[in-house]
Amino acid sequence: MITSERQKPVFRFAPSPNGQLHLGHALSALLNRDMAEAWHGRLLLRIEDIDQARCTPDFEAGILRDLDWLGIGWESPVRRQSEHFAEYQAALHALIERGLVYPAFLTRGEVKARVAAYEAAGESWPRDPDGTPHYPANDRERPEVEWRDMLASGRKHAWRLDMRKALALTGELLFWTETGDGRSGEIAAEPEAWGDVILSRSDAPSSYHLSVVVDDALQGVSHVVRGFDLFPTTSVHRLLQVLLDLPQPLYHHHRLVLDAQGRKLSKSEGDSGLAELRARGLSGADIRRLVGL
Template sequence: MITTPRQKPVFRFAPSPNGQLHLGHALSAFLNNDMARAADGRLLLRIEDIDLTRCTPEFEAGIFADLRWLGIEWEQPVRRQQEHFSEYQTALHSLIERGLVYPSFLTRSEVKARVTAYERMGEPWPRDPDGTPHYPADDRDRSEEERDAMLGSGLRHAWRLNMSRALDLIGEPLFWMETGDERKGEILAEPVAWGDVVLSRSDAPSSYHLSVVIDDALQGVTHVVRGLDLFHATSVHRLLQELLDLPQPVYHHHRLIVDAEGRKLSKSEGDTGLAELRARGLSAADIRSLIGL
């Protein structure tokens, strides 16, 4: 009898080098590490550096130093998103060719003015789960001729997913498997709550949503372990996975580490930064204790 070797589960820790890691990152890194070991799996490190203005080599070096101090080991090579923009662009162009993405030309200030004027009349403008107003329908409803003329003129633009058209194409509800701290089991994805999300900007060749699903697929990630702040974004990721014919991982959204006021930690808060805590003489065991592991 011939047996096929069992594929090892693949986990990944994927920080952005746009600031110093803090206790919240430590929780996510430890959980990925511990769950990978418990499952006899693999742990990958991915540097999510699509933000060309805020991500720096210095912050990346800090990530490596912090993780080594915590005793976390990962497989080589490290994947850096800036080295894979062509892969994201290939996926984007496939969506453009299928009429699922459109160019959007309104600036943030124009959108803000539109929303403010609308809400002054007493009606709420629809917002996504993060509280950002949905993008107006102007560009989605333009004719192909008008779009081509605007693109040809060199106007700066982003590329947005036509949410309505994408959902019509899928034609059935989407779900994901969740093993996290607050909800477990099969979760209904609700991407419509996000409106026409950005997939690419003039200053960033790929969005978080697009790059993360492609990275997970290309790296063979089977388990995504990340904070609850990204729980609702999984709805968009499930839709993109279906549109691009990508495999779906199991998701585990863990609790967040918050400050004294109950707010999610920020990279700008130095007192929770791992480098600062290490300089004070704390150990990796101390960090585990601080975050309740």
């Protein structure tokens, strides 16, 4: 039986060009390539460059050089998120029209002050899996006439998902299918752990959460292979997929490459940068061995 291009499994490697790729990125890229080949599937490259203040063409060019050096090919064209803001805004407006998001006007400093005052009184403020305090819930209770006036005045704001309304609307437990390292099977999603997540800001037309689920759907991604540090965010992605009536991919969260102190690698760690390792004379085969493949 001949499998059409549309029926083939679709994988994607989706780096952000805000620094150099390191060994952790190499593991993810190689796993995506290896799994795509094993499944006779397709491999896409997506450049997640929404943060235009930090993402640069030079870093993107470095990503392409590193992937070519690793022997990883991908289908053309490359999808750049900065070229698709209209699609993310369309998804956001669909949620706005259903009353599932609200404009949040508190600055980071104001939120920090509220949390500090609350905790100084001996109370515990909820925090997300990354340790960031939840946005104050009472801000979403502003009368509509008030926040519309604030929007009309040009007040800076973010659009946040009303987690309470979103969970009430789904009306059922959310799950995703996981095949990754350590945990597999049907995983219960817990999006409430993240509070009212940001979907858009005045200085960024879309958030990571919103753009990634829209991209995966539009690109027909069937298998999401990424680091275990993103395992908790899948709860938010599953919720958004349900709210936007988007297909659910399979997820595979792989082990992380850690430094000598047991910490996740960072783009600021030059010693693990692929460009630096290439300059030392290492080969793509050496990188496979270094990441345990």
